[in-house]
Amino acid sequence: MTLGPSFFPCGRLRTRPLLRRLLSELRPGGGPAPCRRLGAEGGTLQPVIGQDSIELLGHSYPRDDFTNITPKILAKVGFHLQNQPYHPLWLIKERIKAHFYSSYVGRWGNPLFSVHDNLSPVVTVEQNFDSLLIPPDHPCRKRGDNYYLNRTTMLRAHTSAHQRELVRSGLDAFLLAGDVYRRDEINASHYPVFHQMEGVRLFSDLQLFSRVRGGDELSLFERGGRRTGQKQESHSLEAVKLVEFDLKATLTRLVTHLFGPDVEVRWVDCCFPFTHPSFEMEVRFQGDWMEVLGCGVMEQELLLSAGAGNKLGWAFGLGLERLAMILYSIPDIRLFWSRDERFLKQFRVDDIQTPICFQPFSKYPPFHNDISFWLPDAADRFTENDFYDLVRSVGGDLVEKVSLVDDFTDPSCEHRMSGEGKRKLLSERRTGSRGIRIRSRGSFLRQLAAAAAAAVCLFVCQFISAQPSIEPHVGLQTLRDPAGRNDPVLLGSAAGSQNL
Structure with missing residues (x-):
């Protein structure tokens, strides 16, 4: 055959x-x-981005006017850094998992919390927002802050997008870890792909009140109640206080396990769409208070939609990168994507609890390139994250930081790109000072893409030269065509750069 x-x-x-x-x-x-x-x-x-569709993880998604995912971001899908042995994110995840496995066991000695760390990051908009009671007009839904495959499908912005489906499957206690995607600024503490871990625990009236004196007289719910700063309208105050106590005790034990017995903890009241009351936990580390996680009592409407309306529950969520950067002294979030052996070998330990202090690589002199441009009449459609994605698509992780250094009501703005060369920078004696002229008759974003590409290419050129270093300054300006046409002409000059 x-x-x-x-x-x-x-x-x-x-x-x-x-x-x-x-x-x-x-x-x-x-x-x-x-x-x-x-x-x-x-x-x-x-993954493949086609003209009419996007192929990702074995599925095809039609493109539409909401599609804004870039090849650079798409290439990150499927790496599962949290599951790669001896990666720092894997170490943090395993330390948290080991703590919950050893501290919370069922009546038969089995772990109380199940762990889910391999769920697809592709979710529906309904999963990511509606299932968590996030209003249709909430700012976090904006196209400028998320990566959309189309109007109905996106890369998850938080692991909470899976809460409802896991509760609906019958789980009462679980941990969930995975990669999440948000359009964000460019600096050492922000990256468009990062990793979260969250926990959920639900209680029946028997589980919550069994160890309370007079618990048989208490109830999870009350009729005719009203929402206050301490509870939801359907919850009894006694039940909420018990759930809140269990939540804070659980998380205090967790950070004590991670940071040591002398860690100082404080709680800050806050607001989340899917929990009430809600809190942020801060720990005192090296003299400063730092937020490490958010948590709260789950909204009862969320549990009702998941088929668990007869229970109360708590939920928490934390960033694995943030914890790893604190515990391992990692200074830049982009290092988590490094395949450099000098980085990875520092985390190959026999015991996941082994203290690790990251030893940084050699540093190179910083340099900056500036790009300025005016915005079209439809400037309200342009967001800072649009420009960040353009820079990231061309320059990748070579661009370490992008900051807005000037803006004007015309409207126009100027951004500065910063980085550190892997080699010596370009020689002014070799390249001289040459002008650049780019003409584009396409849409504003295509024009901006051309300008960004030119500026970032000049920026990247400094990584491949072996000549004595200088510190070039690139300024790209968008001016009206002298002939009077409405199409912008992008003009600029670059000292010590190549003529593209």
């Missing part, structure tokens, strides 16, 4: 590694299965 291409469906091979191995051995020649775009790991299809 001849096994042809139709015998090897990509979807099945992708999700069934044992089947893939078996079929590769059966097929004459033992070569790879005839599936397209297999990744370097052999198990993940490479």
Whole structure:
């Protein structure tokens, strides 16, 4: 029997590694299965942004006017840094998991909390927002702050997008870890892809009141109640206080496990759409108070929609990068994506509880390039994150920081790109001072993309030269065409740069 291409469906091979191995051995020649775009790991299809659709994780999503995901971001999907052994994010996740496994066990000695760390980051807009009671006009839904595949599908902005489906499956206590995606500024503490871990625990009236004197006379709910700063309208005050106490005690034990027995903790009241009352936990670390997580009593409407309306629960969420940066003294969030052996080898330890202090790499002199441009009449459609995505798409992680240094009511603005060269910078004697002129008749974003590409290319050129260093300054300005046409002409000059 001849096994042809139709015998090897990509979807099945992708999700069934044992089947893939078996079929590769059966097929004459033992070569790879005839599936397209297999990744370097052999198990993940490479994402593709087509003209009309986006192919991601074995599925195709139609593009529309809301699509704003970039190839740079799409390439990050599927790495699962939190599951890569000896990665610092894996170490933090495993330390948290080990604490919950050892501290909270069921009646049969099994862990009370289940762990879910491999859920797809592609979710519906309804999952990401509506299931968490986030209003339709809430600012966090903005296209400028999220990565949309289309109007109905996106990359999750928080792991809470899976809360309802896990509660609906019958789980009362679980931990959830994964990568999340948000359009954000460019600096050492922000990155458009980061990792969260959250926990949820639900209580029946028996579980909550069984160890309370007179608990048989208490109730989870009350009729005709009203919402106050301390509770929701349907909850009894006694039940909420018990849930709140359990939540704070659980998290205090967690940070004591992570930071040591002498850690100082304080609670700050705050507001989240999916919990009430809500709190932020801060710990005192090296003399400063730092926020480490947010938490609260889950909104009862959320539990009702998940089929658990007869229970009360708490939820918390924390950033794995933030904890790792504090505990391991990692100064830049972009290092978590490094494959440099000098970084990775520092976290190969036999015991996940081993204290680690990151030893930084060699530093190089910083340099800055500036780009300025005016905005079109539809300036209200332009956000800072639009420009950040353009810079990131061209310069990648070579651009360490982008900051707004000037703006004007015309409207126009000027941004400064900063970085550190891996090699010596360009020689003014070699390149001289040359002008750059870019003309574009497309949309504003295409014009801005061209300008950003030119500026970032000049910026990147400094990473590939071996000449004595200088500190160039690039200014790109958008001016009206002298001929009187409405199409902008992008003009600029670069001292010590190459003529593109």
